[in-house]
Amino acid sequence: MVETSLQLLATALALGSAYALTALGFVLIINAVGAVNFAHGDLVMAGGFAAVALAILLPEGVPLPGFVVLPGVLLVMAIAGLALAGVAYVPLRRAPPVSVFISTIAVGLILQHAIALGAGPQPRVGPALVGGGMVELLGAALSYQQLATIAVAGVLCAAVHILLHRTRFGRRLRAAAQDPEMARACGIDLRITVGATFALAGALAGGAGLLLSHQYFVTPTDGATFMLKAYIAVVVGGWGRIWGAALAALFIAVFEVLVAAAVSYLVAEALLYLGVLALLMLRPQGLFGEAEGRRA
Amino acid sequence: MPLTFVRSLMTLGAAVAVLAGAVQPARAADPLAVSVLVPITGFLALEGTAQRNGALLALDNPPDGVTVTYDVADTATSPEVAVTALRRALDRQNPVAIAAPIFGTQMLAMAPIADRADVPLITVSGTAKLTELGHDVVFRFFPTDAVVKVAQARYAVEELGMEKPAILYQTTAYGQSGRAELVRVLAGLGVEPVLEEAIDPGIKDFVPALERVAAAGADGLLLQLHSGPTALAVRQAHERGFEGRIVAGSALHQPTTAALVEPAALAGVCAESASSPVSESSPELAAFAEAYRTRFEVEPDAFALAQYDGMNMVLAALADGARTGPEVKDWLAGHRYQGLAMEYVSDGTGNMAHDAIILCFDGRSRVPAVKKRYDNVNGIR
Amino acid sequence: MTQRLELDGVTVTHAEGVAVDQASFSCASGEVVAVMGANGAGKSSLIRALAGAEPLSSGAIRVDGQDVTGMRLEQRVRAGIGWCPEGRRLFAGLTVAETLDVAATGGAAERAAAFERIFTLFPVLKERRDATAWTLSGGQQQMLAIARAVISEPRVVLLDEPSIGLAPVVLDDVFATIRRLAESGAAVVLAEQAVPRALAIADRAIVLRRGVIVLDVPAERIDAGVVASAMLDAGSERA
Numbered sequence: 001m002v003e004t005s006l007q008l009l010a011t012a013l014a015l016g017s018a019y020a021l022t023a024l025g026f027v028l029i030i031n032a033v034g035a036v037n038f039a040h041g042d043l044v045m046a047g048g049f050a051a052v053a054l055a056i057l058l059p060e061g062v063p064l065p066g067f068v069v070l071p072g073v074l075l076v077m078a079i080a081g082l083a084l085a086g087v088a089y090v091p092l093r094r095a096p097p098v099s100v101f102i103s104t105i106a107v108g109l110i111l112q113h114a115i116a117l118g119a120g121p122q123p124r125v126g127p128a129l130v131g132g133g134m135v136e137l138l139g140a141a142l143s144y145q146q147l148a149t150i151a152v153a154g155v156l157c158a159a160v161h162i163l164l165h166r167t168r169f170g171r172r173l174r175a176a177a178q179d180p181e182m183a184r185a186c187g188i189d190l191r192i193t194v195g196a197t198f199a200l201a202g203a204l205a206g207g208a209g210l211l212l213s214h215q216y217f218v219t220p221t222d223g224a225t226f227m228l229k230a231y232i233a234v235v236v237g238g239w240g241r242i243w244g245a246a247l248a249a250l251f252i253a254v255f256e257v258l259v260a261a262a263v264s265y266l267v268a269e270a271l272l273y274l275g276v277l278a279l280l281m282l283r284p285q286g287l288f289g290e291a292e293g294r295r296a
Numbered sequence: 297m298p299l300t301f302v303r304s305l306m307t308l309g310a311a312v313a314v315l316a317g318a319v320q321p322a323r324a325a326d327p328l329a330v331s332v333l334v335p336i337t338g339f340l341a342l343e344g345t346a347q348r349n350g351a352l353l354a355l356d357n358p359p360d361g362v363t364v365t366y367d368v369a370d371t372a373t374s375p376e377v378a379v380t381a382l383r384r385a386l387d388r389q390n391p392v393a394i395a396a397p398i399f400g401t402q403m404l405a406m407a408p409i410a411d412r413a414d415v416p417l418i419t420v421s422g423t424a425k426l427t428e429l430g431h432d433v434v435f436r437f438f439p440t441d442a443v444v445k446v447a448q449a450r451y452a453v454e455e456l457g458m459e460k461p462a463i464l465y466q467t468t469a470y471g472q473s474g475r476a477e478l479v480r481v482l483a484g485l486g487v488e489p490v491l492e493e494a495i496d497p498g499i500k501d502f503v504p505a506l507e508r509v510a511a512a513g514a515d516g517l518l519l520q521l522h523s524g525p526t527a528l529a530v531r532q533a534h535e536r537g538f539e540g541r542i543v544a545g546s547a548l549h550q551p552t553t554a555a556l557v558e559p560a561a562l563a564g565v566c567a568e569s570a571s572s573p574v575s576e577s578s579p580e581l582a583a584f585a586e587a588y589r590t591r592f593e594v595e596p597d598a599f600a601l602a603q604y605d606g607m608n609m610v611l612a613a614l615a616d617g618a619r620t621g622p623e624v625k626d627w628l629a630g631h632r633y634q635g636l637a638m639e640y641v642s643d644g645t646g647n648m649a650h651d652a653i654i655l656c657f658d659g660r661s662r663v664p665a666v667k668k669r670y671d672n673v674n675g676i677r
Numbered sequence: 678m679t680q681r682l683e684l685d686g687v688t689v690t691h692a693e694g695v696a697v698d699q700a701s702f703s704c705a706s707g708e709v710v711a712v713m714g715a716n717g718a719g720k721s722s723l724i725r726a727l728a729g730a731e732p733l734s735s736g737a738i739r740v741d742g743q744d745v746t747g748m749r750l751e752q753r754v755r756a757g758i759g760w761c762p763e764g765r766r767l768f769a770g771l772t773v774a775e776t777l778d779v780a781a782t783g784g785a786a787e788r789a790a791a792f793e794r795i796f797t798l799f800p801v802l803k804e805r806r807d808a809t810a811w812t813l814s815g816g817q818q819q820m821l822a823i824a825r826a827v828i829s830e831p832r833v834v835l836l837d838e839p840s841i842g843l844a845p846v847v848l849d850d851v852f853a854t855i856r857r858l859a860e861s862g863a864a865v866v867l868a869e870q871a872v873p874r875a876l877a878i879a880d881r882a883i884v885l886r887r888g889v890i891v892l893d894v895p896a897e898r899i900d901a902g903v904v905a906s907a908m909l910d911a912g913s914e915r916a
Binding site: 186 | 728729730749750751752753754755760762766767768769770771775776778779780782825829
């Protein structure tokens with residue numbers, strides 16, 4: 001029983017760490033510009049396809065193909081994030097927030113259909129981070145791929161943390177997110193901070209897409225599922241709380257996997273949504289409280 | 297003064313329209329039209345595109361003396377879009393036959409309209425209800441669950457010796473109706489599934505399900521899942537070291553599904569299908585596969601072949617003198633046709649295909665071999 | 678002689694009407710100008726216009742003779758304008774040190790020197806340098822807001838109602854600090870409700886009533902009573 005639980009936990013953590021990356025990028029945008037990016041799930045899907053495409057360009061037999069294409073995927077998706085900002089956000093930044101909902105939904109659909117037309121509608125398998133093979137840990141068999149996924153997601157999250165908390169640029173990003181006008185008064189150019197945030201979010205989505213694409217394949221229609229997970233994670237973790245969202249995403253994956261293994265997928269899904277509803281009613285600021293709540 | 301002027305103008309216009317309509321040549325003298333209405337975008341895009349490709353391959357090579365024109369439209373994912381496409385096709389092209397979507401929900405919406413227009417719908421949809429509603433315009437060229445699920449269950453029990461199967465089925469209509477049929481056939485063979493698990497199409501992690509399968513003590517898996525989920529289930533079962541045999545639904549016969557899984561993970565895994573063009577078990581099939589491959593740059597699957605056969609049967613009807621929708625419909629209902637995949641004949645309600653095959657993978661290649669044929673499963677032929 | 682800060686017919690219009698009407702005055706280096714008025718008289722609009730957060734409908738603003746009227750908000754720091762806004766508006770989630778780092782300009786060495794200057798001027802911030810802004814007391818937050826405005830050594834310092842919500846004992850410190858800013862050479866424009874305290878440290882007193890300057894005199898010439906009646910009365914005295 002312990003081995004089974006450990007096995008399930010490892011699977012859940014691998015899945016959840018990719019979800020955490022997704023939620024992280026999503027909440028960064030919410031924080032920075034107050035806009036909900038409904039194209040975020042499709043960015044994750046696009047990241048998966050970018051991984052597939054770049055892997056095709058690699059010569060046969062390259063070891064650790066997932067690692068080899070990772071920088072390329074991050075770069076391509078950062079540019080995609082910038083492009084998204086330019087098309088769906090910047091022209092509408094003075095319009096009511098609902099305009100950005102619609103524009104990002106539209107861009108997400110365009111992305112989905114463009115990829116379906118270009119690459120075909122069938123599922124694709126992305127490059128593996130590491131070769132096959134399992135390792136024994138306390139009686140449970142964990143695959144190297146799962147462990148590598150968790151490790152890569154962890155490194156990316158740590159990199160974001162270092163960027164935001166240990167670099168001047170990151171502090172300026174945070175300042176711009178918390179009070180755009182005062183940030184401008186300090187000489188910060190919001191065009192750069194907004195652009196950087198979208199690029200960062202795009203890169204994180206790309207990373208998540210790559211991590212998911214080998215183990216779970218990627219189909220053009222996957223965007224909606226990822227979007228939903230990210231949105232719920234942000235609601236549960238507390239709107240605007242960066243690490244709250246990431247932790248909540250992890251928690252959601254673990255919850256779903258454990259309940260599905262114990263009872264069934266349908267019950268897991270139903271309980272998750274019931275839980276979210278209860279949370280919204282009893283503690284609407286989320287488990288960790290809204291970031292906006294603290295004022296100085 | 298202005299109002300009466302406008303009224304006169306309208307009367308004049310109406311008169312002109314009526315005269316113009318009367319002067320039009322009789323429709324039957326136009327080249328015969330066929331409409332291809334299939335999902336090219338959305339979650340069934342893969343199957344819809346296969347339908348389109350198969351239809352085009354047939355329609356571009358009509359028998360001597362037959363000329364057809366055709367139009368292709370996308371029915372995407374909703375019944376509304378499908379109905380709009382159908383209405384538009386009926387108005388503009390006046391087709392004598394329509395290649396119709398694999399998507400059961402869309403077909404259910406389209407059937408009554410096609411019935412009123414008396415134009416046959418040629419489809420590969422497996423949704424049982426289609427031929428139970430009393431519309432005589434639906435002709436499905438892919439065997440229904442009543443045929444393929446029999447093959448799947450019988451192979452599992454009779455050939456592989458499964459006694460305690462677990463069923464993983466999709467929560468969609470496809471999954472649910474397939475599961476019901478599997479359970480029924482298994483009961484007839486004296487076998488009861490130890491587990492039946494509903495899987496949402498968005499689920500990518502099958503480990504929880506596989507845990508429960510193991511906990512239930514299953515000795516085999518029967519899958520009724522769509523393409524991606526089938527590949528995920530097969531692969532993850534292999535990774536977990538699942539020891540039982542797996543017999544999957546038609547999705548696994550599709551080359552694009554097999555492409556997602558390493559050959560080693562496919563060793564001993566079987567699937568039901570109407571046919572497997574890439575297995576090329578005859579020279580005609582090999583020729584079809586080659587022509588398809590060359591033109592569309594992708595491997596053909598059973599849906600493409602079934603649509604190809606269906607449209608060819610329509611062309612045979614035209615070659616035999618049918619000129620209108622009702623005539624084509626009657627011809628399809630009353631004749632046998634030897635297609636590439638099998639012989640087709642109506643069972644009275646529009647089900648044309650009654651044979652199924654079981655394919656198995658050998659663990660070295662992604663091209664499966666035909667292991668067993670189940671002909672004339674429901675005794676129609 | 679060019680004053681450090683010059684306003685020339687500055688007019689700010691909002692949807693509701695004219696907020697600042699043809700305001701003209703100047704502020705010399707080392708001078709504290711107190712801008713007083715009732716709620717809604719236009720003090721904040723004036724400060725925001727000087728800071729670059731609101732556009733002028735007409736008029737000009739000059740810093741050391743250079744016209745900054747058309748400069749966008751993010752460019753005004755380089756023009757030498759520091760702004761401590763109404764309500765403080767700190768970056769709630771950043772620490773004291775992080776806030777100062779964000780606001781400081783120049784290379785690493787210049788920023789380190791700036792930190793030293795600030796910690797000398799505001800010793801309480803040095804103690805609390807790793808505290809997150811929202812955990813600071815009211816007085817400490819005000820100090821941080823002022824520090825953020827002055828860390829880049831601006832030539833003009835704008836303060837919008839820094840006394841709000843602070844206890845009297847804290848106010849002593851705050852106003853003393855503001856006086857020190859002027860003494861180090863900046864031109865300080867202080868919009869304030871706390872009239873006696875403002876007058877105590879100001880060199881000039883300006884009273885706004887409904888966007889119009891109705892009083893502009895050296896501070897020692899008047900007292901709170903004169904200011905109060907100017908805020909409400911129709912009389913005006915310019916000197």
